[in-house]
Amino acid sequence: MSNPAALLLVDVQVGLDELDYYGGHRNNPDAEANMAKLLSYWRTREFPIIHVKHNSTNPDSPLAPGKPGNSIKSVVQPEAGEPVIEKNVNSAFIGTDLADRLQAMDINKLVIAGLTTEHCISSTVRMAANLGFKVVVVSDATAAFAKTNGNQLYDAQLVHDIELANLSGEFAEVKITEDLLR
Template structure:
């Protein structure tokens, strides 16, 4: 009987979650560079609530930092905007993974780090919903991770359409989440995640 239980336990898939904080950097406050309008001003505060939970539980945390190759970008490594916002600044024991494209998996060792810790589920927060959050979530899902995006811990910028029409940041945010929902990720808000 004991042997049977041991075999069952050995074959069980144990869920293990990690938090990915995507590109929460000072340079993204330069609204003029990114289009002049951003939604969800409380996103960073909600990111901090989730970060505090993961720290309290000693669960895996990964800070993703965008190092733009465009010298004019506020996120270029030579610019002060490249720094992580103080509200979610990494602690000494929390890894910071630099990237230069939208996906946190391209040109980085993120997947190796996740797999080394047997991570199965990713909680994704950060900036921006339509770019690096979306791209990272799609790749993560394609790689077999269960992805949860926290809707009020992400934010988007307004966009100009193909015929010059304007789309407000909230529309971009909600539309992006709609394209990710169910196909690539489960969408929760901060309160629902914390209640879990």
């Protein structure tokens, strides 16, 4: 029997509620509730769970170490024994021991949820796939912010949908919470 997929909860941090800092609008207000459903499912079955936390190197960022926004949101607060990987770049694999931990646990499948779709989720999913992991991204358990290219503002939902479309097939399977837990 193969090992179950590990749940990777990426950057579910209080500072990401500071919408003005990140461009104003965010889609998917139910993302954290869906992350909590996933986490409860994994905990009940004693499947592997890994939390990832971003420590921004920008001292003005709400995610900078020492700021209240650096803490993980209470809705997905790690429990004793659940590892927390700390990173300071978008990918959870760069500058961390994540790949080594997964290999030591004989994990080759990941379910990834968290914040934000267009940054750390995308970077982590792409690298996981490139490292040979089978990946599922939970579309309603992640969210994006509105983005601009300097000339045009793109709605958060559009950013989210296009990023998931870019990941789908080549890097990951994209599912919603309900279908994944069924």
